[in-house]
Amino acid sequence: MSVLDPSVPIFRYFEEISAVPRGSGNEEGVSRYLAAFAEARGLRYVRDSLNNVVIYKPGSPGRENEAPLMLQAHMDMVCEQDDSSCCAHDFLTEPLRLVREGDLLRADGTTLGADDGVGVSWMLAILESDSLSHPPLECVFTANEETGMDGARGLKKDLITARRMIGLDGHGETVTCVSSSGGRRLLARCPIIFSGNSSPCYLLTVTGLRGGHSGNCIDQGLGNAIKLGFRILYQLLERGVDVRIVRITGGAKTNAIPRQFAVLFASGFSAPMLEKYTDQIAADLKEELLETDPELSIGLEPADRVNSAITQEDTGALITMGYLLPNGMLSRDPVLGIPTVSLNIGILIQTEQFIDFDCCLRSPFRSAREDMSRQIEAVSSVFGGFIQLQNDYDGWGYAKDSPLREALRRVLKERGEELREEATHGGLETGVFKGRYPQMDIITYGPRMSGCHTPQETLELDSFLRSYENLTRLLSAV
Ligand SMILES: [Zn+2]
Secondary structure (H helix, E strand, O other), X not given: OOOOOOOOHHHHHHHHHHOOXXXXXXXXXXXXXXXXXXXXXXXXXXXXXXXXXXXXXXXXXXXXXXXXXXXXXXXXXXXXXXXXXXXXXXXXXXXXXXXXXXXXXXXXOEOOOHHXXXXXXXXXXXXXXXXXXXXXXXXXXXXXXXXXXXXXXHOOHXXXXXXXXXXXXXXXXXXXXXEEEOEEEEEEEEEOOEEXXXXXXXXXXXXXXXXXXXXXXXXXXXXXXXXXXXXXXXXXXXXXXXXXXXXEEEOOOOOEEXXXXXXXXXXXXXXXXXXXXXXXXXXXXXXXXXXXXXXXXXXXXXXXXXXXXXXXXXXXXXXHHHHHOOOEXXXXXXXXXXXXXXXXXXXXXXXXOEEEEEEEEEOOOHHHHHHHHHHHHHHHHHOOOEEEEEEEEOOEOOOOOOHHHHHHHHHHHHOOOOXXXXXXXEEOHHHHHHHHOOOOEEEEOOXXXXXXXXXXXXXXXXXXXXXXXXXXXXXXXX
C-alpha cells in the first residue's frame, strides 16, 4: 500500500523511485527505470554508459519554437542508516521504507533520498503532464553525483543545446543558489623506505574531534586530526626525540575534516620524557581547541615492538612535509562572506612505498586551485615527493544578470515570498555545467527538507507540493 497519495504525480513518482535501490555507484536499475519511462511515453531519450539519462520533451502547444530549457537532478542518493536499528538495510537490493508523520516524510532507519529524489520525481511529473505550459525541455538525470559528480562530468557535451538551466538539487522553497565552488582532489605523495628496528614502539592517537563537511565547515576553525598529529610529531622531533614511523593512518573521506589520527612509531627515547612531552603539547592543543572541539583526546601508550620501521631520515622528511602542508580556510570572499580558497587534508594512505596525503582543494577560481596545487607540489618536492591530480571540477561564479533568477523572484513575489540568494563553498553539478557551457543561465530550486545525508533526512510534504507548483509557474513564465 502506498504511503503517499498516488493520484498526485510527484508523490507517485517519488514513491516509485524510492522502491528502486539507487545508492551512488548502483544506478543501473534507476537508470533503466528512467529509460523505460521515456520509452513508454514515446519521448526521445539518451542513456549513456555512465547511466546518465537525458529525456527530451517538445515545447507545449504554441511554444515549440522557443529556446529550450534544461532541468536537471541527480538520480543517486547517499546511503546511510541508523547503527541502532535492529535490522540492517541492504541498500543494494531493498526498497526504502517510507514513513509519513503528519506533514513530514522520512525513511525508516535510513536516508530518504529526497536529495535528489525530489528533483527526479518533479521532472517525471513534468514530462508526463499534457496540461503544463513549458518551452522545449531537456531533462537531465545524472548518475553518481554524491561521490564525485562522475555523471555530470562525463555527460557528452552535445546532448545539451539549452543555455538556461534549473538545477533541482536545491532546497528551501524560497532560496536559490547563485554560486558554488570548484574543486580538485589530489594526492601529495611522500616516498618511504623501511629498515630494521630494535627500539620500543608507541601508539600516538588523536581522537574526539567534531569533523564536518570540508565545503560547509572549513571556516569554523575545527581541528584536523591529521594536521594535529603531524604538529605533535614535529614538536617531538624538535625536542630531540628519535621518531621512526611504522604505520600511520587518519581520516575517512577526502571531503570530510578528519576526526581521527593514529601513528605507531619506534623510539629509543626515555619513555617518561616522551610521555611528558606529549602531555605538554596535548595540553596546548586542548586549550586552543576548547571551543570548537571540546572532546579532543590525545593519547600515547606503549605498543608491541616491531622489527622494521621507516628510516629516521624518511620519517623526518615525512613529518616535516605533513607539518608544512597548508590546510584549512586560506581566504574569504569579502562580499559573499564565504571561503574562496580552502584545502582539506582528508585521508592518510600508507602503501609499501608511499605515504599519501589525500587532499580536497576548493576554489571557484581555477587559477587559485592551480596555485594551491603548485604550493603543495613545491612543499612535496623538497622532501622527494610529488603530486598526482585525481580530478578537477569547475566552480560557478555569481552572475549579475540572470533572467531565470528574476523570473523565479517574480513567481515567489506573487505568493508574497521574497527570494533569498545563497552561495556555497561546496561543489555542485551546476559548476560542472557552467564550466562546460559558460553561457548557461543557472538557478537552483527545491523544497524545504532537512538532515540530508543522514538517517534523519526529512522532506516537508506541503513544501514539496507548493514548490512544485512554483516550478510549474516558472516554466509557464520563461
Ligand atoms: Zn544532492
